[in-house]
Amino acid sequence: MKKLRQFFTDTLNQITLGRKWLIIPMALAVLALAYFSYLSLAFSGTRCTWGQAQHGEVTDAQSDCYACHKKVTPKIAQDWNESKHGMLLVKCYVCHGLPDGKGAVPFSAKPDAKVACQRCHAPAIERMYTKFGVREGCNSCHGFHTNSLHHDAYAKSVSKQKAE
Amino acid sequence: MGCTRREFIKYSAAMAALTFLGYGCGRKEAEATPDTWVKGVCRFCGTGCGVMVGVRNGKVAMVKGDPNNHNKGMLCLKGALLASVINSPDRLTTPLIRKGGTLVKATWEEALDLTATRFKQTLEQFGPKAVAYYGSGQALTEESYLANKIFKAGLKSNNVDGNPRLCMASAVGGYVSTFGKDEPMGSYEDMDSANCFFIIGSNTSECHPILFRRLAARKQSDPSVKIIVVDPRLTNTARIADLHLPVVPGTDLALMNAMAHVIFNEELDDSKFHGKYVSFKAMVDGKPVEKSLEDYRTFLADYTPEKAAAICSVPAESIVQAAKLFANSSATMSLWCMGLNQRIQGVWANNLVHNLHLITGKICKPGSTSFSLTGQPNACGGVRDTGSLAHLLPGGRLIANQEHRNQMEEIWGLPKDSLNPAPGLFTTAMFAALGDTVRAMLVLCTNPAQSLPNVKKYTANLKKSTKFLAIIEAFADAETLKYADVVFPAAFWCEREGVYGSGERRYCLIEKAVASPGEARPSVNILLDLATRMGVDPKLIPFKNSADIWEEWREISAKSAYNFKGMTRERLRKTSGLLWPCPTEDHPGTKIRYSRGDDPMVPADHPDKYFFYGNPNGRANVWLRPHKPAAELPDAEYPFILTTGRVIDQWHTGTMTNKVPEIRKAFPAAFVEVNQEDAKRLGIANGDNVRLDTRRGSLVLSARVGEVCRPGLVFAPFYDAQKLVNELTVDAVDEASKQPEFKICAVRVSKA
Amino acid sequence: MAIASFIIHTTRQDLAGVKASLSQRRDATILPWESPPCLVAVIERPSKELERVEREFKATPGVLSVATAYLNIEDELGGEGAK
Amino acid sequence: MKRYEFELKRSSHAVDKDKKPITCEQCHIPRRAGIDYLVVKSYLGVRDLAVHFFGDTKDLDRRNMQLVARRFVSDDNCRQCHQDLMLTAKGKSISPEGKKAHEAWLGKDGKGRRTCAGCHSNMAHLPKFDRRYAVNAAFAAKLPPEGE
Known part of the structure; x- marks a missing residue:
């Protein structure tokens, strides 16, 4: 874990070497990215999560898809x-x-x-x-x-x- | 929605993985594509759509439409799901013999010997009248022709009938009495040029979905195309109608006579056409009598739109409008099916449709035709053309006609006047005599214990110990198996090769795609083995397989108006079907019959454009047919009318369609459609159990309340073997065609 | 703790069995997929142990192959946000 | 905005059960204070301002907007009023089909779509292209036949 943190700070230092002001737009960019990715993922598109939808049990009396889906x-x-x-x-x-x-x-x-x-x-x-x-x-x-x-x-x- | 950050990350993780799977899907399915595609015809209705059977590892993997056939690659939902039917585990794989009340497995030798012995005994003891064959519009042409020859020529028994008696007989009667020859004169291609469709007694959209698609496409491409639908139910077909006439069931004769009345009154008739090509006729004391145009007009004078409106319970203006649409369009095509045929005035109703076309001259031209739709895939090609009915001989010949009999004797190499001159028993008479005068019966590829009208009456005979019943069947759960003494397992659909003839005179070859399961064998071979063991002259049946039979039948057709000598097996293999007449191998097939230049049966130098060569005077007949009510009308005791029919998913008795899980789930049990006003009055809600009582039986079905049926009418489908709707139907038959009136009977409706 | 998702391929016959045995893991959320027959497993474990988890998946009877689809180790960097 | 207000006033969501008018943010802004609230509130605020100053308010593509707007109608907001999912707003039992769908949403029998608005659209607004649906007939009847 420490190694990773070291690696991260090292890379950051190398990029911003001698240009400390760069850290501000970079931070802003990261923040904006986080903001929009949160927005688009937490409130995703049409919010129809078809991948997760699962149909419940269907009895014979409900066997006509259209009759039920006309209502739901x-x-x-x-x-x-x-x-x-x-x-x-x-x-x-x-x-x-x-x-x-x-x-x-x-x-x-x-x-x-x-x-x-x-x-x-x-x-x-x-x-x-x-x-x-x-x-x-x-x-x-x-x-x-x-x-x-x-x-x-x-x-x-x-x-x-x-x-x- | 409440979700913690960790849940959110987990959700993204899941979505990332699922996204990969989405792509994986396509690749996986592509791997499952079939190795070979084999050409065939759909196993279901009479539309006769071409299919491509996808075979993988010797099994049917997928079925798709044949792009070269008339359906242009399209299939309805039943056709698209055909693979589950042929792969069903519920198949018969060994012969069965009834021992001590139950069917037990037997060897082929045992089953064949037992059946042949029983038939031989019956023949010796009671003569040829005591044996019978009940065939099917689903059997291959070769099978029907062979069975017909075995029984009529070999055993000298004319008790050869089939289920087309229950569905097509009135259409045959209509075509033969009007044009002299059976089968429609047009083709499906007429749908692409018709400007007006007159659909009467047909729920095309559910029973012939691919044809409905074609006419809907026609309507969509040209908004000026008008569609008239005459049907007491507001069916799905009626949804695209410009004019829907919900007539009281059984009153359409009055309606069509009134339309003819309007056509003459408004001078919309084509006097040039009917003056030259039509003769007017009426039945007087059971004999046809020539009439004149004036007689016809006097006859029609009685059918004013107002009077017909009162009978049919539709507005008189609608009848006038229908007549005007019919006559004013540049090309009119009529389509009808069981709504006209399954009636005691079935032949008359058919005649009246032809009348409308003949008086307006809208016939035998592209887009102008009177076209009867067929319910079974091979009723036309297999049964009507081969004459596998009790009163017919191959090629449109009649048993009662000595000249026709002599022709067939010569063709079949029999001594002169050796064929049995008495027509055999038609379907309901045959089953009524079963166990009594008919002692041994062979049933091929059909399920009469569910499809006969007033079925309880006939199953009582099927139970008799004095009868012997052998059936050739593919599925283990067919209702008729309950009554069989011997069961032969048959190869199904594309497990053997043979020809199907669809509603538009199109003959098409089903090629063998897969092997049949277990010991099941092609019906042709079963019939040949049985015939040999029954002692039929081997010279009559010198066949090894269906291809040999086709060769003989093709040669015979050349001697009739059904000439398809040019359709060799090789040609059928190469093409996706050909329309007869097709006399030579370079003939492309015929789209329009009776028309010079189109029909090879009309001489190229014939003086007139149209030649109805079926009739001696070369003219078509316009029949004066009065309105006649149904056999059983509603009364105080049974105040409703019950009509039966189909739903798009299920086909006939459901032995095939119930093998498809999707269909079984969609329509598990029969139901009854009740009009919402009637339901309100009777206190019936959607889904309630409703009791139907007729003079013949009673049944409890779940209700579907809506506006589909007109008030006073209830509808039930007949596919459900657990709820035999045919226990309720009436078995009165049309005098001429002997077709029963499935479509109308009186019923009492009450909440169960 | 890191969060990762795996795609676990199996055969149509073994799908139910594999699902049952994987569902016993407390750290996994399992989503089955019909065609092609496979499962998606979302795992919540320290990142060091993920390799072992993958080996465990591979060793489960009926599993044909395992593929990593997603990996998030952000929380191990900051040490916060875990709940 | 006027158009939406106009539609809202004629919709079934014009007033709550105490006859108190329902306001826009009651549905469109996440109710609970927290990161959701902050993010959505700021995003919508900035976007509204941008559209107000730079956009053409007359030319709104409602077909696309409908999909986007639904994103921010949080289920929590709906459930503030609709607590018992087996009863209608008037306290009557819902249809068997509805029960089945809500059971799926609750995860009792199957898994439904994630949001209320995923199924229950056109609750407060009805663009012209949605008026032909039979389910919207009562709402459509209250709106002028022509115009948006």
């Missing part, structure tokens, strides 16, 4: 219902799997686009790759839940509007 995550449920996927009844479990993880599809709040999308959209993904090269995920442009068929009355989908 109403916006997501309505988005899905109005989206192409909802309209065409590509239901929750097709991409997200079963909450107990015992299904054929691995359970995930954020399904891996490489596997989930592939099952139906393989030709389109192929076209995208040859046209634009490899990209991360599909969701950033083609929202899984917001690619609209309905709420914009068959007009342009949200993804296309965004692109304009």
